[in-house]
Amino acid sequence: MRLTAAFVACLLLAACSRPALRPAALTPRQAETSNAVLFRALGLVGTPYRWGGNTPESGFDCSGLVGYVYRDAAALDLPRTADAIAALELPAVTRDGLQPGDLVFFTQRGRKVGHVGIYVGEGRFVHAPNEGGVVRLDRLDGPYWKEHYAGARRALR
Numbered sequence: 001m002r003l004t005a006a007f008v009a010c011l012l013l014a015a016c017s018r019p020a021l022r023p024a025a026l027t028p029r030q031a032e033t034s035n036a037v038l039f040r041a042l043g044l045v046g047t048p049y050r051w052g053g054n055t056p057e058s059g060f061d062c063s064g065l066v067g068y069v070y071r072d073a074a075a076l077d078l079p080r081t082a083d084a085i086a087a088l089e090l091p092a093v094t095r096d097g098l099q100p101g102d103l104v105f106f107t108q109r110g111r112k113v114g115h116v117g118i119y120v121g122e123g124r125f126v127h128a129p130n131e132g133g134v135v136r137l138d139r140l141d142g143p144y145w146k147e148h149y150a151g152a153r154r155a156l157r
Contacts (some may be wrong), residue, residue: 026099033156034101036073041118041126044069047135049128054080060128060135062116066103069118074101076155082108082116090153095140101156104140106148113150 026034050059054068063082070076078085086105093102100121108114117127120137125145128135138145 030156033074034099037069037101037118037156038120040073041065041069042120042137044135045126045137047128049131049133049135051131053128062128065126065128065135066116066118070155074156078155083111083113085116086113086150086153088153088155090155091157093152093154095149095152098152099154102152102154104152105150106145107150108148115148119152 044056044060044065047056047065048059049061050064051061052064053059053061054064056068060068063078063080063085066082066085067078067080070078079088082105085103090103093099098104098119100119102119104117104119104125105113106115106117115127115129117125117138119125119140123140124137125140126135126137129138140146140149
């Protein structure tokens with residue numbers, strides 16, 4: 001009886017844990033690359049915003065940050081603008097299916113896609129948001145970001 005109760009308790013805990021809610025597990029290679037992207041992006045938090053910037057020394061705009069991180073951590077070259085990155089033929093990801101390293105897109109200034117960030121997990125993303133600001137973490141469910149959310153894509157395959 002004890003073994004059965006312990007087994008049922010383990011199943012219930014496993015069913016309620018966050019990893020069980022993810023749609024598909026990452027392969028070991030994807031997980032390694034995702035972690036590299038995640039740590040590189042988080043390591044740049046606090047870097048000054050600079051329109052057109054694409055290095056830690058010069059500062060970053062949103063697509064410059066994303067391009068730098070993916071090139072440095074995943075050896076993947078992405079286009080220079082948020083809308084061009086969004087136009088790539090990459091697998092779309094539902095909001096519930098987001099995994100660290102996924103690209104998240106937002107509408108901005110009346111454009112279809114005008115901003116991009118890197119999802120880091122637990123509803124948060126890293127991005128270079130605006131003039132006078134710095135690279136930072138924000139929540140997808142923050143008032144502005146929730147209203148302007150335009151979808152996500154998975155560049156790491």
